[in-house]
Amino acid sequence: MSSTRFASVLGLGFGDCGKGHFIDVLARRWQAHTVVRFNGGAQAGHNVVTPAEARLPARHHTYSQFGSGTFVPGVRTLLLDPVVVHPTALLVEAGVLGQTGIDDALPRLTIDAMCRVTTPYHQAAGRLRELLRGATAHGTCGVGVGETVRHSLEHPDQVLRYGDFSSSNSANLHAQRDKLSAIRQSIREEFEPLVQAMPVESVTDELAILRDESLPTTWLNHCRALARQCPPASASQIHEQLTRPGCVLFEGAQGVLLDEWRGFHPHTTWSSTTAHAVNHVASRYGVQSDIEHYGVLRSYLTRHGIGPMPTHDATLDAIFPEPHNHAEGWQGQFRRGHPDAVLLRYALESAGALSGLLIGHLDVFERDVKLKWCERYDGLPDAANSCERLPLGEMGDLAHQEKLTEWLYQAQPQYAEEAVTSAAALLERIAGVTDVPVILRSYGPTSTEVVSGEGK
Structure with missing residues (x-):
């Protein structure tokens, strides 16, 4: 017992x-x-x-x-x-x-190695999706949780998990960046055509995230810093x-x-x-x-x-x-x-x-x-x-x-x-x-x- x-x-x-x-x-x-x-x-x-x-x-x-x-x-x-x-x-x-x-x-x-990780791109996608709904909005907190789950179901090969930050060897660092790049590309391909008819000022911040070339390096460094303090748990x-x-x-x-x-x-x-x-x-x-x-x-x-x-x-x-x-x-x-x-x-x-x-x-x-x-x-x-x-x-x-x-x-x-x-x-x-x-x-x-x- x-x-x-x-x-x-x-x-x-x-x-x-x-x-x-x-x-x-x-x-x-x-x-x-x-x-x-x-x-x-x-x-x-x-x-x-x-x-x-x-x-x-x-x-x-x-x-x-x-x-x-x-x-x-x-x-x-x-x-x-x-x-x-x-x-x-x-x-x-x-x-x-x-x-x-x-x-x-x-x-x-303690963080489970299997936990999915939300990225700035998921967060931008969730906000853009809600803006596109207009009068039929569903409601969102804007932090990308739902979009992370949606994306993982639609693109299982692109799922970024907390355990991916368990190692900082060269091969692992490249794998992290490749997944993040794939997530970003998928989201850009989906949303950039959809928002063209929307007022520019309403989507500027989210599009800037998707187009920021320096963001991947900065964001991944933060993730690795967290993983060093809280290693993924088995x-x-x-x-x-x-x-x-x-x-x-x-x-x-x-x-x-x-x-x-x-x-x-x-x-x-x-x-x-x-x-x-x-x-x-x-x-x-x-x-x-x-x-x-x-x-x-x-x-x-x-x-x-x-x-x-x-x-x-x-x-x-x-x-x-x-x-x-x-x-x-x-x-x-x-x-x-x-x-x-x-x-x-x-x-x-x-x-x-x-x-x-x-x-x-x-x-x-x-x-x-x-x-x-x-x-x-x-x-x-x-x-x-x-x-x-x-x-x-x-x-x-x-x-x-x-x-x-x-x-x-x-x-x-x-x-x-x-x-x-x-x-x-x-x-x-x-x-x-x-x-x-x-x-x-x-x-x-x-x-x-x-x-x-x-x-x-």
């Missing part, structure tokens, strides 16, 4: 659920030695705030590729394939963490790290409502953030023990960028401050919505078997806030014209997911007569939807404001 405890933290919304916050909490409570990132890439934005302590001021960091337990001394980050690694962004993030007093982030980082090394006695936390990126197979196509991510995805990745590295899975919810619904969100309420946008999420950049507007039982049922069914729920932002009720509880949707284009549950389709049936997206755009939320005015009332409504127990409740941004159980 393994003496290692395995647990995952999975978002049950459209992202920005509070996964980073609860990873920080659980890393402290369960004395985790490793936080595993098992999906997504540099588009993650997991905020962690620490309280002021005797010798330390309050600190904040938006975790992108490092695990959200990094503020806890000794906790390691493990990036496992299919995570898409962004080497230069990792170096930048390590520098930012250094400014908060974490000067050993890179020594505590499967056996990863197995040894995962099965050390203690606790391992798997930190999901995005949320299940953005999942590539269960999200509302085409407004989805290029990775899966379900219990099944965690189990699959862990089993590849010899983890045979059961994994506890915990779903994360806010007291209200949120969504970054475009895509359907039936209970969006602009008045909530005005009264709920969001100091660490903004509308600048490619990700788009940050929206708030009332709690939605229809989407909650769908998320629970999609996520897989859960051991418990982690609920945050319960302090909103201290501001005398009244939230509405969406019980069902009306106005749907089916015979009943109303529903309390969205049908789960066959895995991989994107046509079904696209149909659900159409439904959500037409959905007319039907709210309960009684408003939700307290944390206790919200917990009662959630208990009416699922018997999955609430394990942790959070009333603020730091680990000291988290309490256990379902108590009122």
Whole structure:
């Protein structure tokens, strides 16, 4: 019997659920030695705030590729394939963490040799593709994760993996440059004809990346520098790290409502953030023990960028401050919505078997806030014209997911007569939807404001 405890933290919304916050909490409570990132890439934005302590001021960091337990001394980050690694962004993030007093982030980082690597060309391609969509944009964070996955599927011979930087001998250096050159050429051939009809100013920056002759040398030097500090890890090394006695936390990126197979196509991510995805990745590295899975919810619904969100309420946008999420950049507007039982049922069914729920932002009720509880949707284009549950389709049936997206755009939320005015009332409504127990409740941004159980 393994003496290692395995647990995952999975978002049950459209992202920005509070996964980073609860990873920080659980890393402290369960004395985790490793936080595993098992999906997504540099588009993650997991905020962690620490309280002021005797010798330390309050600190904040938006975790992108490092695990959200990094503020806890000794906790390691493990990036496992299919995570898409962004080497230069990792170096930048390590520098930012250094400014908060974490000067050993890179020594505590392990990267799977099989992880695909996103390049500046993938990043430019993803942005150009979104610009070309115009009014039918899908939504993007602009860091190239989806484009890296797409390119690897379309051009498997051009896949650049982190293990490619394991050696600096002459033959290996030439192989790295050849792959990078092939990626660049493929992307230029695809996009340069497509963008000719677009306003020059809208594509100048991305085209400049594709045409910069000095970029390959500079970028590869950064990648090699990272690999010298964090050598690519083998499967056996990863197995040894995962099965050390203690606790391992798997930190999901995005949320299940953005999942590539269960999200509302085409407004989805290029990775899966379900219990099944965690189990699959862990089993590849010899983890045979059961994994506890915990779903994360806010007291209200949120969504970054475009895509359907039936209970969006602009008045909530005005009264709920969001100091660490903004509308600048490619990700788009940050929206708030009332709690939605229809989407909650769908998320629970999609996520897989859960051991418990982690609920945050319960302090909103201290501001005398009244939230509405969406019980069902009306106005749907089916015979009943109303529903309390969205049908789960066959895995991989994107046509079904696209149909659900159409439904959500037409959905007319039907709210309960009684408003939700307290944390206790919200917990009662959630208990009416699922018997999955609430394990942790959070009333603020730091680990000291988290309490256990379902108590009122």
